[in-house]
Amino acid sequence: MDVENAVLELCSLPAQVLWSFVCVYRTTCRSPPGGGSTLLLDNEEEETRKYAEPLIGSDCRQGSTSEMADLWQNAMDHAVALARRAGEVVREALQDDRKVMTKSCSVDLVTQTDQKVEQLIIQSVKEKFPTHSFIGEESVAAGEACVLTDCPTWIVDPIDGTTNFVHAFPFVAVSIGFSVNRQMEFAVVYSCLEDKMYTARRGKGAFCNGEPLQVSGQEDIKQSIISTEFGSSRDPEAVEKIFLSLRSILCIPVHGVRGAGTAAINMCHVASGCVEAYYEVGIHVWDVAAGSLLVSEAGGVLMDVDGGAADLMSRRIVAANSRTIAERLVSEIHSFSPLRDDATP
Numbered sequence: 009m010d011v012e013n014a015v016l017e018l019c020s021l022p023a024q025v026l027w028s029f030v031c032v033y034r035t036t037c038r039s040p041p042g043g044g045s046t047l048l049l050d051n052e053e054e055e056t057r058k059y060a061e062p063l064i065g066s067d068c069r070q071g072s073t074s075e076m077a078d079l080w081q082n083a084m085d086h087a088v089a090l091a092r093r094a095g096e097v098v099r100e101a102l103q104d105d106r107k108v109m110t111k112s113c114s115v116d117l118v119t120q121t122d123q124k125v126e127q128l129i130i131q132s133v134k135e136k137f138p139t140h141s142f143i144g145e146e147s148v149a150a151g152e153a154c155v156l157t158d159c160p161t162w163i164v165d166p167i168d169g170t171t172n173f174v175h176a177f178p179f180v181a182v183s184i185g186f187s188v189n190r191q192m193e194f195a196v197v198y199s200c201l202e203d204k205m206y207t208a209r210r211g212k213g214a215f216c217n218g219e220p221l222q223v224s225g226q227e228d229i230k231q232s233i234i235s236t237e238f239g240s241s242r243d244p245e246a247v248e249k250i251f252l253s254l255r256s257i258l259c260i261p262v263h264g265v266r267g268a269g270t271a272a273i274n275m276c277h278v279a280s281g282c283v284e285a286y287y288e289v290g291i292h293v294w295d296v297a298a299g300s301l302l303v304s305e306a307g308g309v310l311m312d313v314d315g316g317a318a319d320l321m322s323r324r325i326v327a328a329n330s331r332t333i334a335e336r337l338v339s340e341i342h343s344f345s346p347l348r349d350d351a352t353p
């Protein structure tokens with residue numbers, strides 16, 4: 009049995025026993041086979057210090073059961089380094105012509121860079137964490153299952169904002185969420201063209217380039233900016249609902265409606281406090297997994313567009329600064345239900 013799964017099953021052991029286990033785990037995972045550093049990306053140690061320090065609480069050396077959570081810090085450090093490397097690939101690709109292909113319809117775009125970045129991330133994670141599972145946008149497009157289990161799972165959108173990338177519209181993100189027991193444990197969203205590294209760790213807050221994030225305190229929707237997207241469905245019924253919602257929300261009236269062209273960055277805007285809420289129907293789990301933790305760790309709330317509990321596989325999301333704004337928004341949304349990400353084929 010691998011180390012992390014063993015730890016998950018040992019939750020009931022006394023803290024001192026667990027702490028010994030954590031020490032062994034850290035030693036093992038920090039030293040690649042042969043003692044070399046082949047599994048570390050360039051600058052990974054530096055990234056580790058820069059982004060891990062604000063995220064590790066001062067109680068992390070006490071050997072309590074909260075130490076369990078810090079087993080994932082190594083994975084998070086790797087995610088940050090990978091997102092930065094992926095961002096370099098994206099920026100380099102913007103210098104060349106981009107060959108555009110389509111997926112579900114003529115406006116659902118993909119490029120070789122999306123595929124290359126996803127390969128880069130998944131291969132590297134497999135080397136370093138061979139027992140972990142994956143849900144990746146381009147792997148699912150290639151026929152892999154989209155199933156979220158209790159296993160440690162990396163949920164990857166190699167380029168969130170592919171249409172922006174194709175047109176060099178300057179909001180493009182690499183989004184990496186990590187879940188354990190179907191609960192988001194850490195999140196990394198790298199806004200490549202702005203060079204903003206958003207990170208969140210469950211229970212430890214959300215950050216942008218190491219600075220803490222806090223959602224807006226605005227509780228009046230009439231004083232708010234709402235963000236959303238039109239998505240890539242051109243199904244007439246879906247388009248009709250999208251416009252009905254937009255009309256109702258504009259006419260509340262709100263201060264404005266925005267959309268960066270990427271769900272991940274829209275959610276970072278909510279976490280940062282410059283937008284009060286974001287909603288969308290038609291997104292996928294890889295678009296919102298990381299963003300959902302960033303919003304909740306910055307003090308925000310997540311909800312379904314009908315007001316129920318958020319479900320990352322449902323392809324519907326409201327992410328807001330507060331329950332008040334979320335519920336007000338829900339009362340104006342004309343919802344619909346795309347096929348779930350985990351629907352059986």
Ligand SMILES: O=P(O)(O)O[C@H]1[C@H](O)[C@@H](O)[C@H](O)[C@@H](O)[C@@H]1O
Nearest residue numbers: 167168169170237239240270271
């Ligand atoms: O750029 P991708 O990863 O395909 O994700 C976007 C999606 O394609 C659009 O339809 C949505 O409106 C965006 O919110 C997603 O971020």
Ligand SMILES: [Mg+2]
Nearest residue numbers: 165168169295
């Ligand atoms: Mg996406």
